[in-house]
Amino acid sequence: MHTAAGVEACLPIRSDMDLVWVRQHVRQAAARLGFGLVEQTKLVTAASELARNTLVHGGGGRMEATQVSGGGVRGLRLAFTDEGPGIADLDQALTDGYTSGGGLGMGLSGARRLVHDFDIDSAPGAGTTVRVTCWVSRPPRPREEA
Amino acid sequence: MPEHEADGQLATPTHEVSDFLRRRQEQIAQRWADEPLFRTVFTVSRDEAVEAGKVVVDALAQVAESGQVEDPDSAGFSAVREQLARMGAARSRAGLSNTQVSSELAALRPPVENLLAADLEQAPPEHLRACSTALTVLMGTLRLVAMQTALNEWQALSDRQRTQLLEVATPVIRLWDGIVAVPLIGTLDSARSQIVMETLLNAVVEQHARFAILDITGVPTVDSLVAQHLMKTVAAARLMGAECIVSGIRPAIAQTMVHLGLDLDVITRASLSDALGYALHQLGAAIVNPGAGQR
């Protein structure tokens, strides 16, 4: 197993300065793992959206980055966790244009389209964890289209 | 004979095998050098083949010492993975099938086994049997490691070729100063659409192209997925400050698109030449036909 240095990390998300660190860390980690420019940009953008959600809706939290591998393909997994109010209606939160925070309502639903795997864990009062994974090259089986 | 015999104690089979491999490293490598796998890969000199064989024997001894003869992830193998991959790749380049490579690998076992049997002639039969079982397992694992490594190489090669094929199938042509075009031929799937989009948009930047023509004359069918990809390309080009024109929409495809309820907010033209004419006109270039003027 070869691990790329500087990929694994746990970053706090407490201010909009932290959003910048999150983006920079994700970009560097993705570059180290050999992501192409477009995939890097997609992943960094998704991370930015999710980190902002953590900050704005979850009242702050953290992002954990881990290197994963499966079927001979390397990937980067990011987990965004907050102890905020949680999401009551996940379907609604994942709908394009739905917003509770004055944005364009593209944060969660948009971020989902930018990554290969997306998984959300939330309940009212229990905080929210969003996990996303991007693979360096596409996973062996072609991704299903939405 | 191993020193353990002095106190009447027999070494564990894996240690016995490990000691044997270290002791007989030279002889084993010499015999392997005559086997097709080594002989045909290391063609420069026989010494080269012997050296390569010694490295493999050394790795095997290390694995045997650790006792994990059945574990392909055993640390001892990591030193020879690359070499095994190179050997496997060389054999498949020579036109051998996986099965043939596998049987060449299997052919490495008998010479070692014969040496072991000769070495342990004096040992109790059950000890010999245990040792030769350990050796058999070890050689099986080596074969597995080699095949695994080779398969990974093949997979990587086929991925590379697939990407290359996709790139080759997507030529971006500069039609005029500020106008680029991609003639799309064949079925557009998700991976190909992605490459078309990236290639075209990069060309837009490199060529300072205000117009990008996507010609779909050669695309047999346009389903909603393909249409969606076209729309994304058009939208991305717009964000960059270029205009996309989709040309070559055959009547049947136009019908399908209407049926699918696709509201294409895109400039479309029936043919590539119409699209070029439109783009030239927008750029302020005039096309004059001197012959027509005289009549």
Added chain:
Amino acid sequence: MNDAHSRPVTGHVPVLRLGDVLLVTLQGDLHDSTAQQLQQDLSDTIVRTGVRGVLIDISGVEIVDSFLGRVLAEIAAQAKLLAARTVVAGMRPAVAITLVELGLTLPGLSTALSTEAGMELLSQQAPASRAGGARRESP
């Protein structure tokens, strides 16, 4: 974290005046508050100078997320109310692909390939039309 290659930009982004146009060059990773500050600064400057155009060069910007996308759209909308046209120039292909995938096509925004093309677009004074040049309507 210690890489200095793309320092986060904080505080004010310089706004340059070139004749009738305000030129803003965004670079690197923009702080949310910096983007908001820019939105404010631009409105103030348009009112103060009475320019007819705003050109935002984002060729040095590596990512545009929905926040920055919204700020750009709002700058354009505000400028329009103040009778100035906004052109966003030089968006990178990877950024454009990502924005489209994100679902942001920013329909109200005029775009250009480069600052030169953007300047040209703004000099073809046609403040009434939604967009000019590369975004002319299909006849």
